[in-house]
Amino acid sequence: MDATSTTTSPAGTGAGDGGVRQRVPALRRGRWRDVAGAANLLDSTGAVAPTVFATMSALAARTGAINLGQGFPDTDGPASLLDDAAAAIRAGVNQYPPGRGVPELRRAIAEHQRRFYGLEPDPETEVLVTAGATEAIAAALLAFCGAGDEVVVLEPYYDAYAACIELAGATRRTVPLRFPGYELEPGALAAAIGPRTRMILLNSPHNPTGHVLSPAELAEVAEVATRHDLLVVTDEVYEHLLFDGRPHVPLATLPGMAGRTLTVSSAGKTFSVTGWKIGWVSGPADLVEAVTTVKQFLTYVNGAPFQPAVARALALPEQHFADVAGRLQAGRDQLTEGLLEAGFTVSRPGGTYFVVADAAPLGYDDGMALCLDLPRLAGVVAVPVRVFHDDQAAAASLVRFAVCKRPEVLAEAARRLRALRR
Numbered sequence: 001m002d003a004t005s006t007t008t009s010p011a012g013t014g015a016g017d018g019g020v021r022q023r024v025p026a027l028r029r030g031r032w033r034d035v036a037g038a039a040n041l042l043d044s045t046g047a048v049a050p051t052v053f054a055t056m057s058a059l060a061a062r063t064g065a066i067n068l069g070q071g072f073p074d075t076d077g078p079a080s081l082l083d084d085a086a087a088a089i090r091a092g093v094n095q096y097p098p099g100r101g102v103p104e105l106r107r108a109i110a111e112h113q114r115r116f117y118g119l120e121p122d123p124e125t126e127v128l129v130t131a132g133a134t135e136a137i138a139a140a141l142l143a144f145c146g147a148g149d150e151v152v153v154l155e156p157y158y159d160a161y162a163a164c165i166e167l168a169g170a171t172r173r174t175v176p177l178r179f180p181g182y183e184l185e186p187g188a189l190a191a192a193i194g195p196r197t198r199m200i201l202l203n204s205p206h207n208p209t210g211h212v213l214s215p216a217e218l219a220e221v222a223e224v225a226t227r228h229d230l231l232v233v234t235d236e237v238y239e240h241l242l243f244d245g246r247p248h249v250p251l252a253t254l255p256g257m258a259g260r261t262l263t264v265s266s267a268g269k270t271f272s273v274t275g276w277k278i279g280w281v282s283g284p285a286d287l288v289e290a291v292t293t294v295k296q297f298l299t300y301v302n303g304a305p306f307q308p309a310v311a312r313a314l315a316l317p318e319q320h321f322a323d324v325a326g327r328l329q330a331g332r333d334q335l336t337e338g339l340l341e342a343g344f345t346v347s348r349p350g351g352t353y354f355v356v357a358d359a360a361p362l363g364y365d366d367g368m369a370l371c372l373d374l375p376r377l378a379g380v381v382a383v384p385v386r387v388f389h390d391d392q393a394a395a396a397s398l399v400r401f402a403v404c405k406r407p408e409v410l411a412e413a414a415r416r417l418r419a420l421r422r
């Protein structure tokens, strides 16, 4: 197998459904309540819009380019995790698990929160297993937000946030993070809060920027949430993927926050199994109860044999978690060097799967056009950052590259990207 072959067309990572622009007449006629025509769900012609990740993975599959677009690793997670899941299937763990998740996994999530952060959620009432972090976020938005409510998110924002806020009938208000530092500007969060604000939907480490909120930034979030008596949902799926010795600090550990914070995470990134979709949410019992009420009618349950396997993986020694972060940090450094050599300006992420680079110094002002042409120009696929923005001009020439690939794949991508140098 050559260095790049497993990254181009992964079964089930969007390559198969990507690029589908299916016309649905009922949607165009606006029967799909008030979300019909919403920018994040339908395109300008009324067709169902595929996500940018599906589109770009399809482009990679079509062209054979190295796929640094959609964030998924090209190596498997720990062998013990894979073996445990296979053994569970063979042992007959194949029917519906309990609605809140198998007790073993809920206990393991609670113990993980205690071991790493000193939080002590009750596995019976304060932990819920979900179909990925995505379902936890969707269910929380549907549970707490509706027409007339505003949800405050950092901009750029993960695509599902915008879509799920719209599905809930609520409105997003955004707080800009600016390339290349991506720090929260003092006062910017407070300025986005109004009488209709229902929730802050936070994300740190942050996709797509890789920014890790500093203690001062987290303190500002906590201060604003407390002052305005707001609910916070914090998406911490990259909690173990931090670089340069940074610790992960869950927002729920800050004074005054435990009672108003729902913490969301997932096995996908931590254990390199993004297709398993085992996620979870923890927080105060009444808030978790509300999320459960919605969740039971979204998927009801999922992933029976994966749940006990993830439970055991959460108890792996700390070295495992450190090793994953170390490999990604090396990937960040390797790709950053390649992008700098190619002539990009590069932001230095503190964590996650991603690096954001500015193509303007290379003469490319339109990141979307560049990404669509990048397979031809350099045999690489990436994602334009402007799709995560309301203020698209702020990110016009910015491009996100995934670093969660094997060193030989990143080396080849870096070599190819040098073709862009002018």
Ligand code: PMP
Binding pocket: 131, 132, 133, 134, 135, 158, 203, 206, 207, 235, 237, 265, 266, 267, 268, 274, 277, 278, 279
């Ligand atoms: N939140 C963020 C910030 C993400 O990048 C992702 C991407 N996988 C998710 C949520 C979704 O996680 P899951 O696959 O567990 O639903």
Ligand code: GLN
Binding pocket: 014, 051, 053, 054, 069, 070, 071, 072, 207
């Ligand atoms: N979280 C992944 C990313 O940002 C994509 C997941 C998806 O395809 N929805 O690349």
